[in-house]
Amino acid sequence: MRVLIAEDDLVSRTVLRKTLERWGHEVLAAPDGVQAWAAFQRETFPVVISDWMMPGLDGLELVRRIRNYHQNGYVYTILLTARAQKEDLVAGMDAGADDFVTKPFDAAELHARLRAGERILSLEHSLASRNQQLEAANDRMRHDLRAAAQIQKSLLPQRLPEIAGLDFAWAFRPCDELAGDVLNVFRLDENHVALYVLDVSSHGVPAALLAVTLSRILSPLMHQSHLLKQRCSKSKRGYRIVPPREVGSQLNRQFPMDPANGQYFTLLYGLLDLTTREFSYVQAGHPGPALHDAATGRSAVLEGSGLPIGFVEDTTYWEGKRKLAVNDRLYLYSDGVLEACNPAGEQFGEERFLEAIEESASAPLKQSVAFVEKRLADWCGAAAFRDDVSLLALQILESE
Amino acid sequence: MKITSEIRDGIAVAHLSGSLDLSAGKQLRESVDVEAGKVDLILDLAQVDFMDSAGLAALVLVIRGRRSAGRRCALASPTPIVAKILKITAIHQLAPIEESLDAAIRLLKEKE
Numbered sequence: 001m002r003v004l005i006a007e008d009d010l011v012s013r014t015v016l017r018k019t020l021e022r023w024g025h026e027v028l029a030a031p032d033g034v035q036a037w038a039a040f041q042r043e044t045f046p047v048v049i050s051d052w053m054m055p056g057l058d059g060l061e062l063v064r065r066i067r068n069y070h071q072n073g074y075v076y077t078i079l080l081t082a083r084a085q086k087e088d089l090v091a092g093m094d095a096g097a098d099d100f101v102t103k104p105f106d107a108a109e110l111h112a113r114l115r116a117g118e119r120i121l122s123l124e125h126s127l128a129s130r131n132q133q134l135e136a137a138n139d140r141m142r143h144d145l146r147a148a149a150q151i152q153k154s155l156l157p158q159r160l161p162e163i164a165g166l167d168f169a170w171a172f173r174p175c176d177e178l179a180g181d182v183l184n185v186f187r188l189d190e191n192h193v194a195l196y197v198l199d200v201s202s203h204g205v206p207a208a209l210l211a212v213t214l215s216r217i218l219s220p221l222m223h224q225s226h227l228l229k230q231r232c233s234k235s236k237r238g239y240r241i242v243p244p245r246e247v248g249s250q251l252n253r254q255f256p257m258d259p260a261n262g263q264y265f266t267l268l269y270g271l272l273d274l275t276t277r278e279f280s281y282v283q284a285g286h287p288g289p290a291l292h293d294a295a296t297g298r299s300a301v302l303e304g305s306g307l308p309i310g311f312v313e314d315t316t317y318w319e320g321k322r323k324l325a326v327n328d329r330l331y332l333y334s335d336g337v338l339e340a341c342n343p344a345g346e347q348f349g350e351e352r353f354l355e356a357i358e359e360s361a362s363a364p365l366k367q368s369v370a371f372v373e374k375r376l377a378d379w380c381g382a383a384a385f386r387d388d389v390s391l392l393a394l395q396i397l398e399s400e
Numbered sequence: 401m402k403i404t405s406e407i408r409d410g411i412a413v414a415h416l417s418g419s420l421d422l423s424a425g426k427q428l429r430e431s432v433d434v435e436a437g438k439v440d441l442i443l444d445l446a447q448v449d450f451m452d453s454a455g456l457a458a459l460v461l462v463i464r465g466r467r468s469a470g471r472r473c474a475l476a477s478p479t480p481i482v483a484k485i486l487k488i489t490a491i492h493q494l495a496p497i498e499e500s501l502d503a504a505i506r507l508l509k510e511k512e
Contacts (some may be wrong), residue, residue: 201453202422262425262457266489285489305490311460312494335488347481 001118002043005029006036006050006062007080012103016049019107023114033057037065046073046121047114051103052081052092060095067096074124076117080105145205149177152208155215161187165274165397169369173389180207180265181334181388186220188229188271192241194220196269197332197390199286201308206263210255214265217251227251244269244282248306248317252284257310264310268332277324277396282317284309287335292357294327299354299361329365329395331357331372336387340376343383348376365395402447403431411440411508413501417447420482425458432462441466442504446477451485463495476504 003025007013010031017029028045030036033054040048040062048066050059063077079097081088092100098120099113152174160168168185180200188194198214200207217227227250232240242250247269257264268289270281281289285308292299304320324330333353340348356375360368369391376389401424402417414432418424432441443459451459459475466473475497478486486497498504 199453201457257457257460259461262454262461264453264457287488305488307490307493308456311489312464315493 001047001121002026002028002045003047003049004036004040004045006033006048006054006059008032008051008054012051012080016105019110023111033059033062037062040066041069044071044073045075047076047078047117049078049080049101052079052088060092060097063092063097064095073128074121076121078113078117145177148205148208149174149179152179152212155182155184155212157184157186161185161193163187163193163274165399166193166272167365167395167397169366169393171369171373171389171391173373173385175336175385175388176203178204178208179388180211181336181390182211182215182218183332183390183392184215184218185392185394188220188241189237189239191274193272193274193394194218194228194269195272195332195392195394196267197286197334197392198265198267198269199334199336199388199390200265201263206261210263210265214251214255217254218269241271243319244271244280245317245319248282248284248309249315251309252307252313252315252317255310256313264308266308266335270330270332272324272394278321279324279330280319280321282306282319284317285311287333287338288320290331290333290354290357291322291324292329292331292361294325294329294361297358297361299357301350301354324396326396326398329357329361329368329393332390332392334388334390336385336389337372337376337391339387340380340385340389341383342379343381348379352379365393369393401427403428405431407439409505409509411442411505413442413444413505415444415447419450419452420448420455420459421450421452422454425455428458429462429465432465438469438471440472440474440508442474442476442501442508444476444501444504445479445482446501448482449479451482456485456489456491460491460494463491467494472508474498474504474508476501 003020005016005027007016008031013029017027020027028039030039034057037057050062052059059079066075066077077097078099078101079092080101080103082103101110101113156172170183180203183197185195196218200210228242229239230242266285268283268286270279272279283304283306288302288304290299290301302320302322306317307315337353338348338350356372360371401419404415406413463473473495475495477500496507498507
């Protein structure tokens with residue numbers, strides 16, 4: 001080991017240096033504190049043995065400076081002292097000394113104390129290298145998470161469908177890097193718009209993987225038969241739009257809950273018929289859509305309930321239907337909206353949610369969604385979001 | 401979560417107390433599985449002040465397990481916050497939900 005000695009007495013210094021060299025250490029012996037400090041800043045010494053009483057810069061101050069000096073790895077410091085009073089030891093420890101050897105030193109004692117120092121340094125060293133490995137692993141994982149989050153983000157509606165007579169807006173706030181919520185809105189054919197919000201139970205990677213799978217299954221593939229729009233030779237169009245309740249049962253068949261991890265999801269899937277303005281929807285364990293009725297100026301959550309997807313085999317779902325009028329607004333959302341808590345642990349709740357919708361009814365839809373989101377954020381204040389927050393809204397516009 | 405069990409009128413009753421979350425869910429599944437699996441079961445939710453998605457999954461797995469063993473299961477006296485989740489997720493389709501423990505016991509006795 002490289003050892004730095006600070007000792008103003010020539011005889012002591014020489015004896016100390018020779019003893020340490022005999023034990024196989026590489027030694028630099030400085031004649032005072034100032035030179036020792038200069039050497040310490042220049043080179044690396046894992047062990048410093050310093051006399052306490054020295055002119056200029058004493059051992060106590062040297063140890064203090066070493067402790068405040070930013071460097072890699074721990075430095076083990078031993079103070080040589082002629083005094084052995086208790087208060088001196090306390091002052092030495094306060095300055096940061098690890099150990100004390102009384103002068104004139106006993107070689108066997110010094111040897112034992114140095115070995116103790118070596119043990120501590122080697123522990124510190126292996127701890128540091130293990131920390132480094134952990135940090136590297138942590139960096140890799142964080143990098144992977146960020147990449148996964150990026151993929152997930154790309155699955156959110158990049159552009160909202162442009163449909164005459166309809167307006168859309170959405171807000172999405174994952175509580176962790178990865179989300180278990182998904183939302184989307186898209187056109188299925190010239191007369192049908194599909195929209196949904198789903199919420200995979202639990203968080204993290206398993207939830208996000210299922211969320212990504214689902215967003216692929218529930219996506220508009222134009223030239224292919226899929227869950228939402230199936231090829232059908234009997235139909236004049238050559239396909240049929242699958243009713244929401246059937247979408248619910250099919251997903252339920254396809255995604256049974258795994259008893260090992262208890263993972264499942266809730267879904268609100270709706271279909272708007274542009275010719276009749278009828279909104280039909282399936283509610284699978286998911287809170288019902290909120291409707292803002294333009295005629296009355298009031299908002300309410302539409303009735304309905306249903307088992308989450310995957311809970312029970314062969315579930316048949318109930319389908320809700322509601323005819324919309326001009327300027328009516330529909331809000332689909334995840335339970336993260338209603339269950340977001342303020343610092344006192346009180347939930348945002350349905351009432352406050354509906355109030356926010358009503359209060360923003362005269363603003364354009366995008367601003368209304370932003371207003372609801374802001375209300376929610378204000379409610380939570382310093383409390384962190386414990387769940388993903390999704391909000392997807394549509395409005396029937398006056399036809400030209 | 402604290403779970404205490406007793407047998408009342410030949411029906412196993414598990415009194416749950418605290419937060420029904422992921423770890424409580426595991427605890428629930430284990431303790432109830434070990435319980436005499438051959439009798440009907442009532443989960444008394446009067447002292448459950450919080451339930452998350454993992455807790456709900458555990459509840460459903462316990463109910464399903466009991467049903468597949470040919471036994472019945474009922475839920476008793478959920479707090480408003482839990483009752484709301486049970487309502488949205490239509491758990492009544494799986495197991496009756498009664499406002500009191502006595503009512504749940506009466507219900508299971510009646511159907512015998």
